Amino acid sequence: MVLLSAGGALSWWTVGYTLREGEVALGLSPKAYCVVRSLVELLCAGSDGLPDGVAEGVVERIDEEVWSSDDGTREDLESAIQLLEHLPPWFGFGGRLSGLSIEQREACFVRYLQCDDTVIVQAATALKQMAHFFFFTRDATWGAIGYDGPWVAAPKLPDSGVRYRQLADEARGKPA
Amino acid sequence: MSGIRVGSEIEADVDVEADVCVVGSGCGGATLALALAERGLSVVILEQGGYYTKRDFDQREADMLAKIDGGRGLSTSDDGGMLLTYGNNVGGASVHYWADSYRTPADRLEVWAREFGVEGHDLATLTPHFERLERDLHVHPAPDELANRMNELFRAGATSLGYAVERIPQARNGCIKSGHCAQGCAYDAKQSQLVTHIPRAIELGASLFADVRARRLVFEGRKLIRLEADVLDRATGRPTGREVRVKAGAFAMAAGGYGTPTFLLKQGLGVRLPALGKNFFCNPCPMSHARFDEPVVMWRNIPAAFAVEQFRLARFDAAGRYVEGGYLLMPNQLHPGSLAAILPGIGRSHREWMLALPQVGGAIAWIDDAELGSIEMRGDRVRVHVPIEGANASRIRDAWKKQANVLLAAGARIVAFGDARDTTVTNASEVDAAVAAIDLRPARNVLAAPHPGGGCRMGSDPELSVVGSDHRVHGMDNLFVTDPSVFPTPPSVDPSLTIMAFSLVAADAIASASGR
Numbered sequence: 001m002v003l004l005s006a007g008g009a010l011s012w013w014t015v016g017y018t019l020r021e022g023e024v025a026l027g028l029s030p031k032a033y034c035v036v037r038s039l040v041e042l043l044c045a046g047s048d049g050l051p052d053g054v055a056e057g058v059v060e061r062i063d064e065e066v067w068s069s070d071d072g073t074r075e076d077l078e079s080a081i082q083l084l085e086h087l088p089p090w091f092g093f094g095g096r097l098s099g100l101s102i103e104q105r106e107a108c109f110v111r112y113l114q115c116d117d118t119v120i121v122q123a124a125t126a127l128k129q130m131a132h133f134f135f136f137t138r139d140a141t142w143g144a145i146g147y148d149g150p151w152v153a154a155p156k157l158p159d160s161g162v163r164y165r166q167l168a169d170e171a172r173g174k175p176a
Numbered sequence: 177m178s179g180i181r182v183g184s185e186i187e188a189d190v191d192v193e194a195d196v197c198v199v200g201s202g203c204g205g206a207t208l209a210l211a212l213a214e215r216g217l218s219v220v221i222l223e224q225g226g227y228y229t230k231r232d233f234d235q236r237e238a239d240m241l242a243k244i245d246g247g248r249g250l251s252t253s254d255d256g257g258m259l260l261t262y263g264n265n266v267g268g269a270s271v272h273y274w275a276d277s278y279r280t281p282a283d284r285l286e287v288w289a290r291e292f293g294v295e296g297h298d299l300a301t302l303t304p305h306f307e308r309l310e311r312d313l314h315v316h317p318a319p320d321e322l323a324n325r326m327n328e329l330f331r332a333g334a335t336s337l338g339y340a341v342e343r344i345p346q347a348r349n350g351c352i353k354s355g356h357c358a359q360g361c362a363y364d365a366k367q368s369q370l371v372t373h374i375p376r377a378i379e380l381g382a383s384l385f386a387d388v389r390a391r392r393l394v395f396e397g398r399k400l401i402r403l404e405a406d407v408l409d410r411a412t413g414r415p416t417g418r419e420v421r422v423k424a425g426a427f428a429m430a431a432g433g434y435g436t437p438t439f440l441l442k443q444g445l446g447v448r449l450p451a452l453g454k455n456f457f458c459n460p461c462p463m464s465h466a467r468f469d470e471p472v473v474m475w476r477n478i479p480a481a482f483a484v485e486q487f488r489l490a491r492f493d494a495a496g497r498y499v500e501g502g503y504l505l506m507p508n509q510l511h512p513g514s515l516a517a518i519l520p521g522i523g524r525s526h527r528e529w530m531l532a533l534p535q536v537g538g539a540i541a542w543i544d545d546a547e548l549g550s551i552e553m554r555g556d557r558v559r560v561h562v563p564i565e566g567a568n569a570s571r572i573r574d575a576w577k578k579q580a581n582v583l584l585a586a587g588a589r590i591v592a593f594g595d596a597r598d599t600t601v602t603n604a605s606e607v608d609a610a611v612a613a614i615d616l617r618p619a620r621n622v623l624a625a626p627h628p629g630g631g632c633r634m635g636s637d638p639e640l641s642v643v644g645s646d647h648r649v650h651g652m653d654n655l656f657v658t659d660p661s662v663f664p665t666p667p668s669v670d671p672s673l674t675i676m677a678f679s680l681v682a683a684d685a686i687a688s689a690s691g692r
Contacts, residue, residue: 043522048531061238065250068242070413072557073250109522113596121596122256122619129517136530137238137513145533147475147512150235151354152362158242159226163411 016099023060024171026164027067027074032081036062038098039084039127042105044135049144053135060168061134068160080123084112087120179378180266182227183387183416186407190420192383194220195690197403197424199390199439202268203675204659205430206369206377207309211683213380217692220422221374221382222403224389224431225264226410228271229370233360237513240359244271246434253549254559257618258460258625262434266386267370269432269626270672271360274479274509275367277315277347278669279306280677283489292664293636295645297681305677310345313367315673317343322351324477326537329468330507331482333586339484344506346478347672355476355509373676388420390431393443398653400427425690426654428647428682429661433458433628436661437551438558440632440642440649446553448651449642453552455633457545457666458562458625462572463508464579465519465538466588467529472537479509480540487578488668490546490571502546502571504669505578508538518622520598529592539583541575542627543568544666551631562625564616572623573611580607596620627671629660646685647678654689658682 017031025033037059044053053059066074085097091111093104100108112124135141142149157165195217198205209219228243241249246264253260263269280302288294309315323331331341347367357366364371378384387408394402403422406415429436437453446452483506490502510518512533519529529536546567552559564572580591584604592600593614601610614621635641638650643662649655658679660671667674 048527050527065242065248068248068413069250070247073247106523113520113522118255118618125256125596125619128522132516132519132526133513134238136516137236142512145512145530147533150356152233152235152356154234155236155239156232156234158239159411160242160413161239 022172024168025063026167026171027063027065027069028081029078032078033059033063035081035085035098036127038105039109040131040135042102042109043128043131051138051140053131056135056138056140058131058134058138062130064161064164065130065134067164077126080126083120083123084127087112091115179382180227180384180386183407183410186385186388186418186420189418191423192220192420193423194218195424195692196426196428196686197222197422198428198430199403200268200430200432200435200659201266201369201374201384202263202430202432202659203270203369203672204432204679205428206267206373207676207679208428208430208658208683208686209382210373210377210380211680212687213377213382215683215687217687217690219377219382220424221377221384222388222390222405222420222422223266223384223386224408225266225386227266227386228360230360230362230364233356233362235354235356235359235362237359237511244360253562253625255561255618257564257621258458258560258562258623260434260458260560260628261624261626262432262628266384267368267374270368271370272358273368273672274357274670275347276480276670277310277313277345277673280667280674281488281669284665284667288634288664292634292641293645294634294664297645297678301681302677305680306673308680309673309676313347313372314349315345315347318346318478318481320481322346322353322478323481324355324473325470326472326474326507326509327477327481329472329537329586330539330582333582333584334482334484334505336585337581339582340486341482342485344480344483348478351478353477355478356511357479358509358511385420390439393427393655398651400652400655403427425692426656426686428656428658428686430657430659430679433631433660434551434560436657436659437631438553441551441553445649449638449649451633451640452642453631454548454550455630455664456549456551456560456562456628457630458549459627459666460543460545460562460564460568460572461540461624461626462543462575462579463518463538463540463594463622464576464583465515465529465536465592465594466583466586467532467590468535468537468588471534473534474507474509474537475511480506482507484578484582488544490544498567498570500574503541503543503575505539505541505575505582508540510538518594520592520594520596525598537583539579541579542670543571543575544668546571548630564618564623569616572616573614576611576614577607580611594622627660627666629663629666629671632657632661633664634662635664647682648685648689656682656686656689658686
């Protein structure tokens with residue numbers, strides 16, 4: 001019985017997190033990458049003339065940001081994601097955050113943002129801010145929101161972005 | 177630029193000798209380096225951030241945050257209540273600042289002299305330095321043609337409430353109004369240190385190492401004899417294994433309000449300098465967002481052409497109770513990514529704001545911290561504490577009220593305060609109650625902290641301060657601080673010109689200590 005419980009807890013913690021084809025997690029753990037993907041599905045939905053955030057590469061951009069961050073920031077974000085993923089039962093939802101329907105995920109995430117526990121609010125706010133920032137900095141969103149964009153025509157990636165893309169391509173088996 | 181070496185060019189350990197070593201290349205370090213080079217001293221500047229020029233400034237928020245912002249814009253105070261913003265590049269925060277260039281108000285200089293024992297930084301001493309800086313940086317009152325529609329509405333709203341509206345002094349030359357000052361000026365029109373004091377210092381023989389982070393100070397008694405620094409791989413921010421070692425007659429820390437106290441604490445100096453990292457301030461910035469019927473296009477032109485300065489100093493009643501003020505009030509400028517990140521909520525209401533972007537504007541206030549915080553090391557991690565309570569909370573609430581009233585008077589249909597409960601008002605009669613109910617606990621609001629200082633307070637008492645009036649660290653012969661860390665209190669205006677003027681004052685003592 002104890003073994004079964006331990007096995008159940010382990011599978012609750014680890015099973016069901018599979019990267020999709022073409023996805024590479026360099027900054028986040030594969031599990032955290034999947035949780036972030038589920039949040040981007042919620043926060044950066046393709047509607048109202050806006051593109052779909054996952055298809056636009058918002059999850060990959062967050063992974064790049066985490067990869068580029070210092071160790072302390074990376075550990076904090078990983079912990080925040082794990083916390084948000086496994087808290088739904090304490091808020092009355094039956095399952096992990098990434099496994100909830102979009103409607104339940106939204107209801108749960110709103111509860112996180114407005115709850116009394118500062119650590120949970122902090123964690124949810126950090127993820128919300130990153131998702132929204134990296135969504136609305138994609139030029140594919142600008143037409144829908146009426147932003148006429150920079151006057152400098154060509155983007156120039158930071159060194160970290162160039163290196164991240166090289167490593168991601170290598171991990172996908174593409175030539176550098 | 178010849179005279180600047182970046183990390184990728186440093187393939188072996190480097191030993192350098194100079195009269196003075198300056199750590200940091202923002203308003204404090206670059207101005208000091210120039211002043212010393214003008215005296216004929218050899219100067220080496222170390223900058224942990226990268227060297228970028230206008231060709232790198234692509235006006236994309238995500239790209240530029242990664243290039244020029246410390247912590248890539250992700251740093252917060254210990255309780256998550258405050259976004260810590262600082263520069264991390266050659267030119268420091270002046271590369272992303274708004275170019276607001278105020279002289280230090282005389283009342284602050286008097287308080288610093290009277291209450292903290294600061295000498296030699298009075299108005300008479302600083303005035304010629306201000307005059308020189310204003311000439312060098314083309315400082316002038318913002319003309320109407322640089323204002324955007326949000327600026328105009330702010331002026332109209334404030335004026336209709338009876339507030340005096342002033343033109344903000346701007347350090348610009350040939351501004352073409354692209355509106356991307358916060359991402360670095362792609363036209364070299366903003367007079368940041370990158371295009372002013374640094375190239376002039378280099379012309380006079382100063383040298384600069386970018387991507388090089390100071391790691392260790394080596395002392396012999398009271399004398400600092402060597403500084404050891406790591407060369408960083410810019411793509412990862414991690415040391416490459418190569419080192420720059422600097423021997424100099426004098427060393428000046430100008431790594432900014434976060435960087436300098438943190439670095440000195442890491443050297444273990446907190447033991448003999450009890451005030452190190454204490455008395456920290458950062459100008460918390462509450463914002464209000466407003467939706468208008470007309471396009472205001474706040475992302476174009478300059479961020480803020482006009483300000484209400486009459487609330488700069490807090491006002492108290494006869495019994496000493498706070499009445500109002502303690503901040504500058506200005507129109508805000510945000511670009512879509514930043515606005516989206518700080519607007520509250522995740523659902524329909526958030527999206528409605530974003531879909532109305534051209535009609536969205538806002539106001540910001542730079543709060544003069546009344547309750548001071550701290551920087552400390554816990555293990556190897558830096559913890560920045562900013563109290564959002566007591567007198568600071570009163571000022572933040574008062575600023576929100578004034579912002580909302582100005583925006584509503586300017587014709588806003590709705591004003592949001594950006595708090596977690598998504599508090600909004602549509603009518604001036606709702607403002608007081610709505611603001612009073614805002615939850616100010618950490619992480620429930622987005623407050624930015626753009627002007628850190630105080631962690632190496634200047635003063636005469638080594639128990640209560642870190643540097644003396646000559647900017648020399650108490651108990652040291654040749655270690656100095658020339659950045660906003662030395663300010664005893666917030667200067668109550670944008671600090672850039674004060675930082676530079678203080679560096680010009682410090683140059684004499686530092687030149688003298690260098691042995692030249």
